[in-house]
Amino acid sequence: MSNQTPIDGVPGDGRSLSITMARLAAIVGDRATSAPGVRSDHGRSEAYHAASPPDVVVFPETTAEVQAIVALCRELNLPIVPFGAGTSLEGNAAALHGGVCLDMGRMNKVIEVHPEDMDVRVQPGVTRKQLNAYLRDTGLFFPIDPGADASIGGMTSTRASGTMAVRYGTMKDNVLSLEVVLPDGRAIRTAQRARKSAAGYDLTRLFTGAEGTLGVITEITLKLHPQPEAISSAVCAFPDLQAAVNTAIALIQSGVPVARVELLDAVMMRGMNLHSKLGLPEVPHLFFEFHGSQAYVGEQAETAQAIAADFGGQGFQWATSPEERSRLWHARENTLYAGLALRPGAKAMITDVCVPISRLAECLDATSADIAESGLIAPVVGHVGDGNFHLLVLIKPDDGEELQRAKAFNDRLIRRAIALEGTCTGEHGVGVGKMDFLPLELGDAVDVMRLLKEAIDPASIMNPGKIFRARPPVEGDAS
Structure with missing residues (x-):
């Protein structure tokens, strides 16, 4: 269960803003800020939901930096909210409990393209328009178009789709593999580049659509498609x-x-x-x-x-x-x-x-x-x-x-x-806006999701308060 309070919320617990900023500066230098304007920009989106700004915004540039930031937040029990382009519509990136916002915008490199295999590996801050501009001379393109120039990381986190999903599928059909930093600071890769695999649980699909509640996506390997004649x-x-x-x-x-x-x-x-x-x-x-x-x-x-x-x-x-x-x-x-x-x-x-x-x-x-x-x-x-x-x-x-x-x-x-056997969200994700409808749609399956969350993120530092409500306390449970 989440028991975080905003930084400075508990005097003397080692989580004062000045201490947190000093320790973040040791990791990213001047790429951490508590400036009110920056915090405000990262607390709102295009949703109608009330804004919820973080206490600190950090701009990592490498997976190693993300790992160090996550490890620090775990030590201090601070919430972590990954942030892409800010185009979400269900409060998916609102910092409901304050904490540290990881703005992934500087991790915006196209790492490698494999034209013969029709795939590409990118960092999460790459936007879909940036990616397709990069691919223009390869004869390939990435077709998922949610309308806004969203980041690939955000699109993966919300399992986006959009106007061309009827032919090319959604993000879940076009993500081959992910690199994810887990709440304990480990970086894992969910799959290789092969177009199909029967090797264990499908972790790629688990993290695609998890809205940052299970880890921070730091690389995405995507399927590409031929540019139409x-x-x-x-x-x-x-x-x-x-x-x-x-x-x-x-x-x-x-x-x-x-x-x-x-x-x-x-x-x-x-x-x-x-x-x-x-x-x-x-x-x-x-x-x-x-x-x-x-x-x-x-x-x-x-x-x-x-x-x-x-x-x-x-x-x-x-x-x-x-x-x-x-x-x-x-x-x-x-x-x-x-x-x-x-x-x-x-x-x-x-x-x-x-x-x-x-x-x-x-x-x-x-x-x-x-x-x-x-x-x-x-x-x-x-x-x-x-x-x-x-x-x-x-x-x-x-x-x-x-x-x-x-x-x-x-x-x-x-x-x-x-x-009518449909869903409460085709592409925007659950965020805070659809939490109360998920049990109506999926019943006990929501309990399975909650069990996975508790197993991977027992301290609930990863984007807490999203997708489903915390497990109600059991009588006599001291947690």
Whole structure:
């Protein structure tokens, strides 16, 4: 169980800020700071959850430095919170108990590329855009695109996915191996570079999605994919949300290997027109992207257009030049700001559920009715090719009644998804926002997760207070 207090919280216990800073300086020099502005920047993210700044922010540059910092924190019983690009949406990197934030941004090297094996080894601070720029001349690319220019370490920690998961999978499908510093200071490697292995427990998958609660990721080995010969994108308007969803379902069930198929409802299209000046009809749309040879892309596109027409899709617009595609997908990546344009001064509570694709229309229909009944402004955007969708519930930060209404709506949405055999989070992770829903979704499996946490991190110094609540004390247990 976690019993940490912020540094300076217990006078005379050897954890005063000055002592901690002096010992950190012996490891990293001037790359440790308790400056209020830096701490504040590392206590917040793009989530609606309250900010929780750490006591100290440290900028390690090597695995050895991370090991020394972790060993010091274990000695002083200080919480450790790994931090990437700060784009998380469920308070995943909030320092709930203060302590030491490890900003991994300076560990941003591409260590080695193996073009013949189509893999790459990177440090956790490398961002996805930085990685793909580095790979441009190799004929390979890394396809996982969560929208934001997130760090590879953060994407691994939250098991991210995004717009191209329907074709290329999620982080769990594309991480081959990890180097992880454990709470006791040891650095382990979870696997070799082989594309498959039956050697013991799958530790790579265990740490992928653990949100920093089991250790600090210091290296990631990733699968790469060939850059497609041809790429074509398109948008198509639909008379209603159900027609757009049914098109996406039919497309996937027909076996068309679409690279991306994204849903935007009429409200989101209005926001995108305001923010990105797209000039598209303010009705539900699907955004498509196809990868492959010139001939193959053409065949996929024709099939998609025919399926869309069967459901009333109109006005297929093609974006074949790099500039047109970039404009289209840049607008899609900026849906957060497009949504906020609908209500200046609002903050977005961003939801994240995923259901089996056959239940997607049912879930979205019920959710649309719930939005209307609740009186909330909540544009929909979704990776509908794999059943994952989000709503940007726009709320005034100082309106307590509206916040409670939004939270109640989010609660109903998550329960609806789980009832349809879905999940409370398709890609954002649990963090602090989804902890109470995990037992509803997974039952006793949460106890197994807790047992693993207690075995690997008995002092609970690794990102405490995330994913699940601490084990309730047993009567007579002095711990």
